[in-house]
Amino acid sequence: MTDQPHDAPQQDRGQLTVVIVDDHSIFRSGLRAELAPDLNVLGEATTVDEAISAVNQLQPRVVLLDVHLPGGNGGGGAEVIQRSVAPNTLFLALSVSDAADDVVRVIRAGARGYITKSSSGVEVSDAVRRVADGDAVFSPRLAGFVLDAFGAVSGETAQTNDELDRLSAREQEVMRLIARGYSYKEAAAELFISVKTVETHVSAVLRKLQFSSRHELTAWALERKLL
Template sequence: MLRRAAPHVPDTRFLALSVSDAAEDVVGVIRAGARGYITKGTSGAEVSRAVHAVATGDAVFSPRLAGFVLDAFGAAVGETAAADDELDRLTAREQEVMRLIARGYAYKEVASSLFISAKTVETHVSSVLRKLQLSSRHELTAWASARRLL
């Protein structure tokens, strides 16, 4: 559901509250566009802080879940955000495609969402990877995540 909703409300930030603390669930929700993930065992005060943090642009994870996210997106200690000129290399359409692909959408899903063909999505992805000097969707996801573009 989040995958379908997020592209239609790009200024909305999502925080997942779930009973599951399985790595695949956490990573799946983050790839779908959530900025945070906390479990139902979290106290009311912590939930309130998490909602505020996500609303102001921060990412929030229950401590034991943060490792799943770091592992999945290849974040490294000391990794820094890139200069805005990296993103400026991409056209507006390439940025749209990049964000959806980095969130884990399939080419067909991106094509349907943006009303373009899957072949056009493939062309945009190739261009994005070339311009950013990346070699795979996994690297693209890590790049976008490190820059808080998801």
């Protein structure tokens, strides 16, 4: 395990605490340098066993986790999630892989999102904040894998239609993009509207569907195959 203090970690309550788990030192260094200043990197790890030790010792708010890691029992990032004892820690997969099996495996293990390494430092920082706030975050093209894997609950079509009828056509468009993991800026660009307008629509959607967070909205949309 690299960059780990032996004593209890010093955590600035004004910052989000993060641990980076990846077996490529160049990537870890580059990512650490590009993360926003409000993200406090407590430590790094390179293997399954090191990652579990780091998470248990440091208790970060968010772990940026590669899905393919050496060590442990061969389960990679999914094994780290399953074996860690950190009830307040959330896991965000960050991997070069965009294979459906990798995405589904780590989400089933308990990750709150999955983004690819093609994401910029700004995008990764935003994803960390959103996960910490309770959202589920996916690179847009990966949301479909999760949808296919978890499917919809049968017998809810009529209820879903009733719920959708509460939303305007534009609100439904915004809802689907946000549930897929688009940022407000990305959704605005996709729909050729302002970020402020997207924010207004999201507030309306959450209010009409009686959700308190984007995470709840994403789970609802995935469950009903609305993406």
